[in-house]
Amino acid sequence: MLELHPTEQQSAYAVVAIVFGVALVTPFVLRRETVSHRVLIFAVAIVLSARYIVWRATETLAPFGATWDCLVTWSFFLIEAAALVSSFSAFVILMRRKNRSPEATAARNWWRPAPPPKVAVLIATYNEEKEVLARTIAGAKALEHPHTVVYVLDDGRRDWLADYCREQAVNYLRRPDNKGSKAGNLNHAVAWLTERGEVPDFVAVLDADFVPHRNFLTRALALFHRHNVGLVQTPQHFFNPDPIQHNLGLSRSYPDEQRFFFDHLQPSRDGWDIAFCCGTSSVVRWTALVDVGGFPTESVTEDFLMTLVLEAKGWHTAYLNEALTEGLAPEGLREYVTQRARWCLGLMQIVRSDYGPFSLRMPLRLRDRWSVLDSLLYWVTTYPFRLAAFIYPLLYWYFGTIAVYASVPEILSHFGAYYVWTLFALNFISRGLVIPIVNDVSQLLGAIPIIRATWTGLIRPKNRSFKVTAKGGDRSQFVVQWRMMAPFLILAALTLVGLFVGFLSDRFVFSDAGEGKSIVLFWSLYNLMTLAVTMMVCVEMPRIESHLDDRPQRVLMRLDDGLHRVWLTDLTQQSALVRGVVLAEGSPVEISVRDVGDVSGYVIETTPDGGLISLDTTDRQYEALLRRLYAEGSAPGVTRTRIGAILHDLVFGSHVR
Incomplete structure (x- = not known):
């Protein structure tokens, strides 16, 4: 590789300095809620990303040929380029944002002078404990909206729950089988209501562990003043920390992993009119539900598919970004990963269905096809790239092959500028939710099962079992998830041994790979830090119940x-x-x-x-x-990042009682 002239090196460093300086000034000039400002910020991100990937394609790859270098450099480039295409789509989506709260306030009680609409609240349950269900039932009974009837749909067929529902004066329904999983359970209730003539105007769906706030229905129903709105989705908030928050001791300083999606990505999707149903915490119009034949059962993520099914019939989904329910985040690491793998599998089933982005069987809008394609790109590209980033540096330490041929100044000028601005842009619009290493850990934890679910769903999408996320139970003991930790332990060991052998054998010192070896060194050290944190998360800390919204x-x-x-x-x-x-x-x-x-x-x-x-x-x-x-109350837990608090918790810990 040609060496850069000192002037060119200075120019490379200047590019990063300029990008960093502009990023520091921008928050004082632009507003995160203004669409034109968001367009400008993400347009710059796209330009810098495109500049980077063009440079990668033209300057950092080995020549074509039957060589190991060609295979390594080009395979990693293609994985990275695919992930960047997914980023481009996300950047465009994030350019818009819709806030429906003023609309919900203005349209409150839109049905007057007619009486308030009747709402059936459906609580789907399978194997949850009484303590979990008691919260949800109590919240449903306390809803402010009149003409509300609560139904507990028990797919576990538990007699004690039937007795408890009778004590609580709520309706109890069970069916003879579990066909169709959660969607089938909901459809059984819809059929039961229809047969008995107890037809509501709207149906609210709650998971067994999600408690509605008193104003959940009064706020969500307001958006149905537009007669083409078939479904209103509200965000999911959690009153307990997820496994990453809890096991790292960040429950009071770092938000749960889903905050970026619910608080920022969904409002942006709503700006493009492609927000989608997430199951619990949603309300659907009865006439729309009947029009589409009930909740779809072709995917284990019937919620996303529900939005597409409605859209094909002309019914739109609206998103109200207000904390109107709160639920139980997965408490164990295995449950956390299983849940995300299920989401991935369900999306792949949708892709292979009549509602896939390339299917012409359903009259979906172009933007709806883009919505599915964007999700497909995320699941198919993000996790393989995250895993590849830990594997490819090992090829240098053991085989002397470098995945990216570049000098340090070149990396800083192209990757550094792109990375700094992208990190700034995402944190600017999300108030600091994207933290390096911690964000990497959340993706790395599920990489292997999600990659497996991706290809399982694409190749054999049918007859996949629905795995319920376990909630409740005894969490008072230390548990080391050795099986989950094993791949990360192996990667860390291979990286450490590679570093040791590389220096001990002088392979690193006398390598003819130029400055590329310095990049691999920094890359490997970053990977070791990330793997260390990932393995820490695999040590599950004891949990004793606490409500994260408590105030003295x-x-x-x-x-x-x-x-x-x-x-x-x-x-x-x-x-x-x-x-x-x-x-x-x-x-x-x-x-x-x-x-x-x-x-x-x-x-x-x-x-x-x-x-x-x-x-x-x-x-x-x-x-x-x-x-x-x-x-x-308002949203429980932490909704924005505080760097000082994170550093304090990492050093001193903050595990709550």
Whole structure:
């Protein structure tokens, strides 16, 4: 490779400096909500990305031929280029954004002077515990909208749940089989309502672990003032940390992995009128549901397919980006990965169906085909590229073959400029949700099963089983997911051994690969850091229930010696943590909890300035407590990144009780 002249090297460094400087100034000049400003930001990202990939294609590849170098450089380039095509599509989608909150406010009670529409709330359940279902049922019963009827759809056929529903005065439905999985369960309820003439105007769908806020229906129904809206989707928020947040101790400083999608990508998709149904936390118009023949069963992700089925009949999906429900994120790492692999498999089934991007059997709009194609590109390209980025550097350490022939200044000028601006653009519009290494970890964890699901879905899409995401259960023990950790442990070991052998044998020092070897060195060190964090996530930390939206508040507590004003710092379905008083273990107490009343309990653990209290609620108080914890307030947990807090939590830890 030709060496760069010193002036050219300075020019290369100047490019990165200019891009970095513009990125620092831009937040003071442009607004993330303005479409023209977003177009400008992502147009620059596309230009820099195109500049980078053209340079890669023309300057960094080995000549064509039957050589190992040709195979390595061109295969990695094609994987990277495919991932970049997916990025281009995402950049275009993110250029727009729609905020429907003002529309929902203006159209509130659009049905007047007619009476409020009737809504059937369908809670689909399979094997969830009573504690999980109790939250959802309590929230559904507390919905503000009148003419609401709650139905619990039990695919587990559990007698205790039938008894519990009877106690709670909600309807209980079961069917003789599990055909069609969740979609089949919902369709059974639709048929049951039709047969009995209990036809609602709208159907709200909730997963068993998702609790609606009181205003869920009043806000979502407002968007149906447009008669061509068939479905309204709202975001999913979570009152517990996902495995990445929890196992890294970032529950209080780093948002859950789905925040970028629900808070930023879906509103942008809605700007293009291609937002899609995500199952739970959605409301569908009954006439639209009947028009399309119920919920589709051709895919294990019936939600995305539902949007396409509706669209083919002229019904649109609207997205209301407000925290109107909150649910339980996957608590275990295996469940977390299984859920994402299921999403991938379902998308591949859609691609192979009549609603695929290249099928002409259904009258889909061009933008709907783009919507499916964008999702296809994401699943098919992102995860292979993430895995390849950890494998290809090993080829240098063991075989002396470099995947990218380039000098450090060239990499900085092309990749550096593209990477800095892309990172800035995504963080500018998302308020800092895209963090290097942590973001890589979330993709690397699921890379192998998702790649497997991709090809399984494309080659053999039919007759795939629906794997329910397990929720609840005992999570109080340390668990090392050795099987999941094994590939990352092997990659880390191979990288470390490669580095050691490379330096020990002088292969690195005396290599004729020019500055390319320095790039591989930095690349390998970055990979080691990412693999280390990934393996940390594979060590599952104990979980004891906590609600991430808890805020300290002053309350009254009665002890044997009278009333005390204390701080209530943590509240769960079974316990309360207080500060500001000396407590004796085992002593009885009575604590006043807002919206719940005076609750009896006893001290089960003492602290220097307080203690943990086990609550002994009555049935009425327990239901009120569930409503207080899960059916009220704004978004639970963290919705934006705070770098200082992340660094603090990484160093000192922040695992909640």
